[in-house]
Amino acid sequence: DLASDRAGLLLLRSAVGGRTLLWNSTQTSPCSWTGVVCASGRVIMLRLPAMGLSGSLPSGLGNLTELQTLSLRFNALTGRIPEDFANLKSLRNLYLQGNFFSGEVSDSVFALQNLVRLNLGNNNFSERNNFTGSIPDLDAPPLDQFNVSFNSLTGSIPNRFSRLDRTAFLGNSQLCGRPLQLCPGTEEKKKSKLSGGAIAGIVIGSVVGVLLILLLLFFLCRKRNKKDENETLPPEKRVVEGEVVSREKSNESGGNSGSVEKSEVRSSSGGGGDNKSLVFFGNVSRVFSLDELLRASAEVLGKGTFGTTYKATMEMGASVAVKRLKDVTATEKEFREKIEQVGKMVHHNLVPLRGYFFSRDEKLVVYDYMPMGSLSALLHANGGVGRTPLNWETRSAIALGAARGIAYIHSLGPTSSHGNIKSSNILLTKTFEARVSDFGLAYLALPTSTPNRVSGYCAPEVTDARKISQKADVYSFGIMLLELLTGKAPTHSSLNDEGVDLPRWVQSVIQDEWNTEVFDMELLRYQSVEEEMVKLLQLALECTAQYPDKRPSMDVVASKIEEICHPSLEKEEEKNHDFKDADNGFSQQYHSVDSGVSQA
Numbered sequence: 001d002l003a004s005d006r007a008g009l010l011l012l013r014s015a016v017g018g019r020t021l022l023w024n025s026t027q028t029s030p031c032s033w034t035g036v037v038c039a040s041g042r043v044i045m046l047r048l049p050a051m052g053l054s055g056s057l058p059s060g061l062g063n064l065t066e067l068q069t070l071s072l073r074f075n076a077l078t079g080r081i082p083e084d085f086a087n088l089k090s091l092r093n094l095y096l097q098g099n100f101f102s103g104e105v106s107d108s109v110f111a112l113q114n115l116v117r118l119n120l121g122n123n124n125f126s127e128r129n130n131f132t133g134s135i136p137d138l139d140a141p142p143l144d145q146f147n148v149s150f151n152s153l154t155g156s157i158p159n160r161f162s163r164l165d166r167t168a169f170l171g172n173s174q175l176c177g178r179p180l181q182l183c184p185g186t187e188e189k190k191k192s193k194l195s196g197g198a199i200a201g202i203v204i205g206s207v208v209g210v211l212l213i214l215l216l217l218f219f220l221c222r223k224r225n226k227k228d229e230n231e232t233l234p235p236e237k238r239v240v241e242g243e244v245v246s247r248e249k250s251n252e253s254g255g256n257s258g259s260v261e262k263s264e265v266r267s268s269s270g271g272g273g274d275n276k277s278l279v280f281f282g283n284v285s286r287v288f289s290l291d292e293l294l295r296a297s298a299e300v301l302g303k304g305t306f307g308t309t310y311k312a313t314m315e316m317g318a319s320v321a322v323k324r325l326k327d328v329t330a331t332e333k334e335f336r337e338k339i340e341q342v343g344k345m346v347h348h349n350l351v352p353l354r355g356y357f358f359s360r361d362e363k364l365v366v367y368d369y370m371p372m373g374s375l376s377a378l379l380h381a382n383g384g385v386g387r388t389p390l391n392w393e394t395r396s397a398i399a400l401g402a403a404r405g406i407a408y409i410h411s412l413g414p415t416s417s418h419g420n421i422k423s424s425n426i427l428l429t430k431t432f433e434a435r436v437s438d439f440g441l442a443y444l445a446l447p448t449s450t451p452n453r454v455s456g457y458c459a460p461e462v463t464d465a466r467k468i469s470q471k472a473d474v475y476s477f478g479i480m481l482l483e484l485l486t487g488k489a490p491t492h493s494s495l496n497d498e499g500v501d502l503p504r505w506v507q508s509v510i511q512d513e514w515n516t517e518v519f520d521m522e523l524l525r526y527q528s529v530e531e532e533m534v535k536l537l538q539l540a541l542e543c544t545a546q547y548p549d550k551r552p553s554m555d556v557v558a559s560k561i562e563e564i565c566h567p568s569l570e571k572e573e574e575k576n577h578d579f580k581d582a583d584n585g586f587s588q589q590y591h592s593v594d595s596g597v598s599q600a
């Protein structure tokens, strides 16, 4: 029934009758077989993704009762799912996303007892062609993957799916219930169920709550008054030095970041003296003063291994990132020597370190502010909901940029390594170019914990976070590459619940012949670069080899990425060409005074 004039389909027909394995049998046609595996005349896997198949599904498919995997995603198939799909009792994986299917999905499909992955998403190419009806509430085993997004499904989401990510249901305007917004009736029901006692409890609770808040405000005001009195004293009599004081968003702060916590760095810098001033790198004596920095409105960007990082926006509008280092064990002399060495590390793919401040109580390092944040935020912020989509070209350019940055650090000597490679330390410019941050900090401050191990980036041989090595960096980079390709954080709950790390998860998926399912959903539309993706995945796995000696060096990794992704990288380069000047506020603001640093 699958016969057509395409050579590939004819081959498939003859293959179904015998024991055959087909790979890329239609090399010359624009489409490619992902594979058809027939074991003893029984079809167990049928994968025809993005082949331009059209028309409705053949009724004969229901006879393939041993079929475990059916993937027909990203074709132009129309019509309904045939009733005889109910016979596919062995079916584990059903991928029908990205077609023009329509009509109600029979309950018997949802009820297939062996199903673990079901994707019916993105069948909404026209108003007439999409899945309709409701999702039946059935007593079926839990699914590993489920997606019905962008259809016209209606009604409430059954309880068994309520813990899934909301992206699984997006784009169905008539669908309600967790994880989407509650169904209109549900809320009313809840309200009417509240007893008189419960209502009284809520009222009393609220009154007590308000009183507590008022009390708290009263104490805070008193404390603040005391602080203000303190600031009117001459500098030598002030009590606080180098303190970061939380401040509510106010006109004074000049901030624009809504609910983000605002802070202000204050210091009794009145003492003067050289060791109390900001030191800048390069041929610049002064870019801005400590006082200007301390007057800047500051927004907490996050807390990390070595301290807290703030975005400081100066009165004239330029922004920098300031990291307050905790637990610096080095003496002042050692600190200054080491940070001077770090300041000499200048490379296109490293976040420029602009300067530092050292006093007994405060150690600050000042970087360029990277406007697009980190790769981690881009991939996972908000659980991935509403994230900026990262296309393949951008991802390969980020991989190459990060690899080059790390390779540069390694090129400075056999003991020179980063020690904390992870996606939150890969920052992005306006044009999404990668810049590695936090280099050299491992030599200055003690990590307050070993988060790399906790978060899955740490090489198995690293038992002491201070003993960093180039091969351990390669391992962490490999994990970061897997993250970029799979869209899964190494801390992803579905991995950790099973006690599996990212490389092991990828290996297991590949062994199951699921090599394309391993990639981030967003990447599945780039069928033409599947080969690049698979090769990059293999490289990432090489980087995460258990034994350090088996891992490639970072410069080899960088040149392999360049070789593998060459066509995509060229495209990205062309795209960015026009935006080159718009790198970031700091560079622009200080270009004239700062030329020494920029050129270096």
Ligand SMILES: Nc1ncnc2c1ncn2[C@@H]1O[C@H](COP(=O)(O)OP(=O)(O)OP(=O)(O)O)[C@@H](O)[C@H]1O
Pocket: 301, 302, 303, 304, 305, 306, 307, 308, 309, 321, 323, 351, 367, 368, 369, 370, 371, 373, 374, 420, 424, 425, 427, 437, 438, 451
């Ligand atoms: N120069 C910068 N520009 C923009 N955002 C930054 C900059 N430096 C750090 N950040 C962001 O600030 C947050 C905190 O960074 P920080 O380096 O303190 O911790 P981390 O990267 O989460 O962990 P670690 O300290 O282990 O590297 C992160 O989200 C990071 O991406």
